[in-house]
Amino acid sequence: MNILYTKNISKSYGDFWALKDINIEVPKQSIFGLLGPNGAGKTTLIRIITQIIFADTGKVHFDGREINEEDVRKMGYLPEERGLYKKMKVGEHLIYLARLKGLSRNDALTKIKYWLNKFQITDWTDKKIEDLSKGMQQKIQFIATIIHDPSLIILDEPFSGFDPINVNIIKDEILKLKNKGATIIFSTHRMESVEELCDHIALINKSNVILYGSKQDIKQNHRSNTYTVDYIGEFRNTNGQFQITDQSETEEGYIRSNIRITNDQSPNELLSILIDEVEVHAFQEKIPTMNDIFISKVNEGTNA
Amino acid sequence: MHNIFLIIQREYITRVRKKSFLIMSIVGPLLIASLWVVPIWLSTRETDQKTIEILDDSGFFKDEFIETSSLKFEYIQTDLVEAKTEVLSSENYGLLYIPRINLDEPEGITFFSGKNPSIEVIQDLEWAMKSVVEDIKLERSSIDQATLDSLKADIDIDMINMTESGEKAGSAGVATIIGYISALMIYFFIFVYGIQILRGVIEEKSSRIVEVIVSSVKPFHLMMGKILGVGAVGLTQYIIWLVLSIMITTGISSYFNIDRKDSLPVQTEQSGVIEEEQENEFVAEMFNSLESIDFSLLAFAFLLYFIGAYLLYGSLFAAIGSAVDNDADAQQFQLPVTIPLIFSLIVLTAILREPDGNLAFWLSMIPLFSPVIMMMRIPFGVPYWEIGLSLTLLIAGFVFTTWIASRIYRIGILMHGSKVNYRILGKWLFMKN
Structure with missing residues (x-):
């Protein structure tokens, strides 16, 4: 079941195509990674989803029907470029943002109390925004994003400005929100958090979706039959049946090689050949990280 | 619509709470009162x-x-x-x-x-x-002596305005003063609060709060909320000034126990009796001619032109603010907006010379000029149909500028770092959302 899907979304600014024919489906109660290099069109797509701008062609469906203005109230959007009114106090600022999302004053107060308590920052209520550090402001912004219990939460670089401890606190909250039923669209450049959090991924480059699917499938598809081997000795690869993609000396005498099987041989066959020639200390399949996939996919597009 | 009230409310409360608002609210009336009281005080000293x-x-x-x-x-x-x-x-x-x-x-x-x-x-x-x-x-x-006395000539032209409701004593002097005051008030109001709108929009844009707000509010509502909120602050300030000025002035006047005529400096004449008589005459004339001005029309027109002018220029200031990244960049766009305002102030002397002339008529039909020009003309008497036409055009004018402004604003607030020129603004105008 999808909470959101886009159908053939295109958007141009004059001669420049910001998005071309974007089709993505965001499953309910999942964390969906929206990835891509700077200027790929992620923010444009998010703005179309949140109805800030409108697509030239194509449709956005929310909760099974075409999106309407009211649906925006069910979303919480934390933009990458974000700010707060510096002169306002934390409490009143949160009330203001919550009420813009349609909460009554009393509901807003209850929720604010809950979240400030949860983050143990109730004593900030009467502080002015300008007296808070950047990280503290980010926390307030995070609270403002989820204060109205949105069913779709869109987070654009939510961890920027946070120290590692706070990154973990926010990560925990994101996972908790997901377990409570929310769907999260998560846009970031930090691939390790994608690896950790995302269930599904769409990679956008140059206005197009170039990679799309569940994280598992994508990683599965990007296995290159490459193995990382630590050994002592010299691997000659006499027949040239394997491809050594990378080789380095980790310690005196110890060599680490990335060896790729280019034909339909099994890893066992590689291992038996290795054992004949060198003293093997470690043998492991090299599973691509999201980082590797990201870089190789984006570069592929650039070279093409 | 619910959101637009929240925005107005925020704009209003945060501005009214500022120290500068409090200071201006007190200093303003003191300045106005001192303009009135200091000459009186000086004259009592003498x-x-x-x-x-x-x-x-x-x-x-x-x-x-x-x-x-x-x-x-x-x-x-x-x-x-x-x-x-x-x-x-x-x-x-x-x-x-x-x-x-x-x-x-x-x-x-x-x-x-x-x-x-x-x-x-x-x-x-x-x-x-x-x-x-x-x-x-x-x-x-x-x-x-008899011949001498008979040689003295005393000419005083009585001015009578012939209106539909009969003849009334008129005074060009009083009309001029009232015209100037109301024209200047509109001018200053637009300037001071227009710039506040501009600053406010730039602040929202550069602090990126706008990116957060537009996910729950339509840009048009955000813009109108700011314009109306700032306008409400301005009106509040004016009302405070008015009330405080009257209070301070009457308070101090009664303390000094000064009646009205003492405050009017009259050339020392040789005979004290003549001086007295002339003073009385002058005061009476003032009051008579005040009667010749239709104050309910003046107040009504002032309110409408005041609001119309503010909305017209306010939306333009909002558009400028949305297009630029900082105050310095705003300068180049500010000038063309302020030129019509300054121009209408400059031509006031020409209008005074001929309040019913062609120049006066045509300028009071153009919405960019009409508020200041009309406030100068109304104390001299302007036909109702002219006021009606001018107001209609003013409404059309601010609907038009608001439309233009909202087109620029919706794109501008989300654009960062790009150097904007008039060609780009033109493009935004017709860009689809």
Whole structure:
């Protein structure tokens, strides 16, 4: 079941195509990674989803029907470029943002109390925004994003400005929100958090979706039959049946090689050949990280 | 619509709570009151009379100097040297010495005093002596007092406005003052609060709060909320000023126990009786001519032009703010918006010369100029149909500028770092959302 899907979304600014024919489906109660290099069109797509701008062609469906203005109230959007009114106090600022999302004053107060308590920052209520550090402001912004219990939460670089401890606190909250039923669209450049959090991924480059699917499938598809081997000795690869993609000396005498099987041989066959020639200390399949996939996919597009 | 009220509310409350608002609310009326009170205070100070001793050897001026509110005269009959030393030791202001003079060529008249005498006093003395000498000379030419009196001409043109409801005494002076005040108020209001809108939009844009807000609010609502919120702050400030100014002014006036006519400086005349009469006449004339101005129309028109002008210019200021990244970049776009305002202030003198002329008519039909120009013209009387047409055009004008502004604003607030010029603004105007 999808909470959101886009159908053939295109958007141009004059001669420049910001998005071309974007089709993505965001499953309910999942964390969906929206990835891509700077200027790929992620923010444009998010703005179309949140109805800030409108697509030239194509449709956005929310909760099974075409999106309407009211649906925006069910979303919480934390933009990458974000700010707060510096002169306002934390409490009143949160009330203001919550009420813009349609909460009554009393509901807003209850929720604010809950979240400030949860983050143990109730004593900030009467502080002015300008007296808070950047990280503290980010926390307030995070609270403002989820204060109205949105069913779709869109987070654009939510961890920027946070120290590692706070990154973990926010990560925990994101996972908790997901377990409570929310769907999260998560846009970031930090691939390790994608690896950790995302269930599904769409990679956008140059206005197009170039990679799309569940994280598992994508990683599965990007296995290159490459193995990382630590050994002592010299691997000659006499027949040239394997491809050594990378080789380095980790310690005196110890060599680490990335060896790729280019034909339909099994890893066992590689291992038996290795054992004949060198003293093997470690043998492991090299599973691509999201980082590797990201870089190789984006570069592929650039070279093409 | 719910959101637009929240935005207005926030704009209003955060601005009204600012220290600068409080300070302006107090300092403003004090300034206005001081404009009113200081001259009164100064005029009351002058009531301590200066005594001037007169040593008249010529005999022409006996009892000719008449006491006024500021000057008292004492005739003495001593030797000049003695009188000089006496005046220094006394509290008296100075000594006027008139030697035996030839009326055709009066020479040697001297004023002795311990310090530099004020020009005003010397002029008063010269003026008084001059008229005495003139009278004597006229008499010598065998023109008697009766002829003299009959020669004096006193011309005062009465002004009557012929309106549908009858004839009323008019005064160009009062109309001018009222016109100027209301035109200037509109001018300053637009300027001060237009710039506040501009700053507010730039602040929202550069602090990126706008990115957060537009996910729950339509850009148009955000823009209108700001314009209306700031406008409400301005109106509040004006009302505070009005109330406080009246309170301070009446308070201080009653403390000094000054009635109205004392505050009107009237040229010192030779005869105190004439002075009094003229003052009364002047005050009466003022009141009469005030009646000739249709104040309910004036107040009504002022309110409508005030709001119309503010919305018209306010939305343009909002558009500028949305297009730029900082105050410095705003300058280049600010100029074309402020030029019509400044222009309408400059042409006010031309309008005054001919409040019903062609220039006045056409400028009061163009929405960019009409608010300031019309407020100048209305005290002089403007046909209702002209006001109606001008207001209709003003409404059309601000609907149009608001439309333009909202087109630029919706794109502008989300654009960062790009240098904007007029061509780009034009593109935004027609860009789809």
